[in-house]
Amino acid sequence: MKFFFSSGHGACPGCSLPIAVKNVLYALEGKCFVVNPTGCLEIISSQYDRSAWGVPYIHSVFENAAAVAAGIDAALKALGRKDEGHVVVFAGDGATADIGIGCLSGMFDRNHDVLYICLDNEAYQNTGNQQSGLTPPGSNTTTTPAGKILPGKIGRKKDMVAFALAHKIPYVATASVAYPTDIRRKVKRAVEFEGAKYIQILCPCVTGWGINSNETIKVAKLAVETALYPIVEYENGELVRVRKIKERKPVEEYLKIQRRFRHLFKHPKGKEIIEELQRIADENAKRFGLDE
Amino acid sequence: MVRKVVRGFYAVAYAVKLCRPSVICAYPITPQTEIVENLAAMYANGELENCQYITAESEFGAASILVGASATGARTFTATCSQGLILMSEVLWNAAGMRLPIVMVIANRSLSAPLSIWNDHQDSMAMRDACIIQVYVENNQEAHDMIPQAYKIAENRDVMLPFMVCMDGYKLTHAYEPVDLLEQETVDSFLPPYDPPIKLTTKDPLTFGCYAPPHCYMEFRVVMQRAMMRAKKVMEEVFKEWAELTGRNWGGLISTDYMDDAETAVVAMGSVVGLVREVVEEMRKDGKKVGLVKIRSFRPFPTEELRKVMKDVENIVVFERAVSFGHEGPVAIDLKSALFGHCNAKVYSFAVGLGGRDIPRDLIRKCINNAIEGKVDEGFHFEGVKEFEEVII
Ligand SMILES: Cc1ncc(C[n+]2csc(CCOP(=O)(O)OP(=O)(O)O)c2C)c(N)n1
Ligand code: SF4
Ligand SMILES: [Mg+2]
Numbered sequence: 105m106k107f108f109f110s111s112g113h114g115a116c117p118g119c120s121l122p123i124a125v126k127n128v129l130y131a132l133e134g135k136c137f138v139v140n141p142t143g144c145l146e147i148i149s150s151q152y153d154r155s156a157w158g159v160p161y162i163h164s165v166f167e168n169a170a171a172v173a174a175g176i177d178a179a180l181k182a183l184g185r186k187d188e189g190h191v192v193v194f195a196g197d198g199a200t201a202d203i204g205i206g207c208l209s210g211m212f213d214r215n216h217d218v219l220y221i222c223l224d225n226e227a228y229q230n231t232g233n234q235q236s237g238l239t240p241p242g243s244n245t246t247t248t249p250a251g252k253i254l255p256g257k258i259g260r261k262k263d264m265v266a267f268a269l270a271h272k273i274p275y276v277a278t279a280s281v282a283y284p285t286d287i288r289r290k291v292k293r294a295v296e297f298e299g300a301k302y303i304q305i306l307c308p309c310v311t312g313w314g315i316n317s318n319e320t321i322k323v324a325k326l327a328v329e330t331a332l333y334p335i336v337e338y339e340n341g342e343l344v345r346v347r348k349i350k351e352r353k354p355v356e357e358y359l360k361i362q363r364r365f366r367h368l369f370k371h372p373k374g375k376e377i378i379e380e381l382q383r384i385a386d387e388n389a390k391r392f393g394l395d396e
Numbered sequence: 397m398v399r400k401v402v403r404g405f406y407a408v409a410y411a412v413k414l415c416r417p418s419v420i421c422a423y424p425i426t427p428q429t430e431i432v433e434n435l436a437a438m439y440a441n442g443e444l445e446n447c448q449y450i451t452a453e454s455e456f457g458a459a460s461i462l463v464g465a466s467a468t469g470a471r472t473f474t475a476t477c478s479q480g481l482i483l484m485s486e487v488l489w490n491a492a493g494m495r496l497p498i499v500m501v502i503a504n505r506s507l508s509a510p511l512s513i514w515n516d517h518q519d520s521m522a523m524r525d526a527c528i529i530q531v532y533v534e535n536n537q538e539a540h541d542m543i544p545q546a547y548k549i550a551e552n553r554d555v556m557l558p559f560m561v562c563m564d565g566y567k568l569t570h571a572y573e574p575v576d577l578l579e580q581e582t583v584d585s586f587l588p589p590y591d592p593p594i595k596l597t598t599k600d601p602l603t604f605g606c607y608a609p610p611h612c613y614m615e616f617r618v619v620m621q622r623a624m625m626r627a628k629k630v631m632e633e634v635f636k637e638w639a640e641l642t643g644r645n646w647g648g649l650i651s652t653d654y655m656d657d658a659e660t661a662v663v664a665m666g667s668v669v670g671l672v673r674e675v676v677e678e679m680r681k682d683g684k685k686v687g688l689v690k691i692r693s694f695r696p697f698p699t700e701e702l703r704k705v706m707k708d709v710e711n712i713v714v715f716e717r718a719v720s721f722g723h724e725g726p727v728a729i730d731l732k733s734a735l736f737g738h739c740n741a742k743v744y745s746f747a748v749g750l751g752g753r754d755i756p757r758d759l760i761r762k763c764i765n766n767a768i769e770g771k772v773d774e775g776f777h778f779e780g781v782k783e784f785e786e787v788i789i
Contacts, residue, residue: 137596139464152612155603160596162467163605164490168460171452175419175464176596178448182418182470189598207460210453 108134113156114148118317120307131291135189142166143196167203170211197238212271225309233312237262242377255373268302275301282324314363331385409434411543414583418470421450425480427565428503455480459487466496469595478505492527497550514752517717532665564667649698658687660711699734714745724776
């Protein structure tokens with residue numbers, strides 16, 4: 105396997121981001137331009153003179169990756185260089201769903217030929233685990249800490265799949281680093297479509313989530329097996345495929361092995377939150393027909 | 397060459413077209429909007445070859461799109477002002493650090509609050525330190541001429557920096573003036589296609605926008621400063637080449653009138669220069685030894701040029717179109733730092749026409765006379781302000 109993202113980068117041991125990135129780049133055979141906003145991936149990979157990237161790469165600021173990618177797409181078209189490769193964004197959940205959502209909407213709306221990958225580690229991890237719009241309820245982050253009164257984050261995880269679909273872009277999917285072949289297949293499928301593509305990949309963060317560095321894949325799998333993270337695929341707005349679950353596990357199994365949720369098992373409001381999360385999982389299973 | 401009476405926005409849009417940009421991207425804001433509307437019309441009529449015209453979702457998005465496009469090797473253009481410019485500012489600092497020669501027109505407009513769509517220089521002054529070249533033009537012919545020169549300077553390998561052509565909103569953008577419109581062949585002979593030394597390409601994968609820990613950050617800032625300083629020479633050369641090519645000589649980083657024996661130098665930037673020049677000429681007729689210094693390039697700042705022409709003057713009168721709140725007018729601040737130890741003149745600075753307030757000829761004359769006659773203190777003054785009572789609640 106040829107490496108387009110080399111080892112020796114600065115990720116925490118057990119970090120899932122390189123797994124996602126390598127699989128995407130592998131699927132594209134390195135024929136791509138990478139845009140990466142500020143965040144963990146950028147910091148671990150792009151230090152001056154020590155870049156891990158074997159493909160053309162640009163980092164501009166935190167909230168503009170979708171627009172920078174749109175600019176590359178426009179330039180490649182104007183200069184007659186479209187055949188050089190695909191334009192791919194790797195962006196964190198904060199960069200995608202919060203601060204960069206305006207630029208993302210613009211890029212989707214204009215339907216640039218860009219594959220936008222959201223590496224969803226469910227909080228601002230680069231700055232030390234602050235909540236984002238994609239942080240799930242109950243999560244203990246440094247800005248939604250579990251305290252005497254509050255049980256971690258209040259509110260829901262923003263539905264970015266619905267956001268993407270609302271822009272009528274041709275391809276929208278979710279994935280998990282637990283299933284690399286699925287990531288590669290989806291990337292290959294996505295780039296068959298001309299226009300904007302959105303894939304959101306669940307990427308556990310060992311430090312922020314408080315998991316053992318050898319449990320990244322286990323946790324990424326459990327998120328799917330509990331139906332908290334439904335794996336879905338839409339083409340031209342139609343749901344074409346979901347990842348079925350053989351025996352759906354209760355959400356507690358996912359929650360109890362992560363420090364960010366552990367307080368829920370002791371906190372006065374913890375039970376309520378766990379029930380809410382189970383309700384969300386049940387809803388997901390029903391809505392997407394996940395149970396086999 | 398055809399001379400036509402056109403409005404400022406058309407004069408710049410037409411010049412941009414002649415520069416054959418690959419990616420144009422902007423967001424509407426008064427009084428800039430007509431520039432990109434004119435370009436949109438040219439695009440719709442197929443007059444912009446091999447060009448992508450992108451309608452961004454915000455100025456922030458527009459600047460970001462141009463970062464991606466410029467890094468990929470495209471010649472780029474945008475226009476904005478005021479709220480739009482400061483919304484772009486994070487990205488523009490980034491573009492300068494990445495050394496992307498994005499050219500933009502700033503249709504200078506004041507900043508909110510209170511909201512005002514009228515002209516002053518507060519918006520571009522807010523970008524003073526961003527390592528972006530800033531040239532202020534006096535009329536629409538200069539604006540038209542400045543566009544090809546801006547690309548040539550910005551894209552010079554010794555420079556590689558973003559470029560702001562600052563033209564006063566409404567006063568120039570919407571003014572009808574006779575303009576000698578350039579021919580395509582003239583611009584083609586002057587401005588070669590953009591060929592960046594490095595770009596994003598799969599043929600030679602490079603990393604743009606790296607992060608630099610303390611052990612290597614400073615060197616990046618050093619080379620940015622050097623590029624700005626080298627730009628002075630490049631600008632002089634390009635300005636000279638332009639004068640030879642078109643017969644229109646706009647001067648260097650500054651241009652002067654009556655400065656040879658002047659005792660009082662009057663300094664201004666932008667469209668007010670025309671009025672100030674007329675007043676200076678009138679005062680000369682009255683036997684007063686007054687001269688005009690028009691600052692064309694505010695960044696890089698014309699330090700040596702100012703030292704040279706100001707060497708023997710007794711009074712310096714600066715007309716400011718912005719304020720550095722808590723200090724004084726930005727032009728006088730820089731002027732004084734440039735002249736410190738080189739000139740003993742008294743410096744008077746007058747903020748005029750903020751938020752589009754009319755700048756009457758008499759006001760200009762009064763300010764200069766008051767300075768010459770020592771009727772005002774040295775330092776900073778607001779002029780043309782009506783009597784009012786401040787209510788502190
Ligand atoms: C305008 C701006 N605000 C805040 C920051 C600080 N900041 C840098 S990365 C980051 C969080 C990144 O979170 P996310 O996008 O989820 O990526 P992750 O690091 O979690 O992979 C923040 C808040 C910044 N760089 N720019
Ligand atoms: S903080 Fe989390 S996301 Fe960031 S490098 Fe470490 S494990 Fe990866
Ligand atoms: Mg994150």
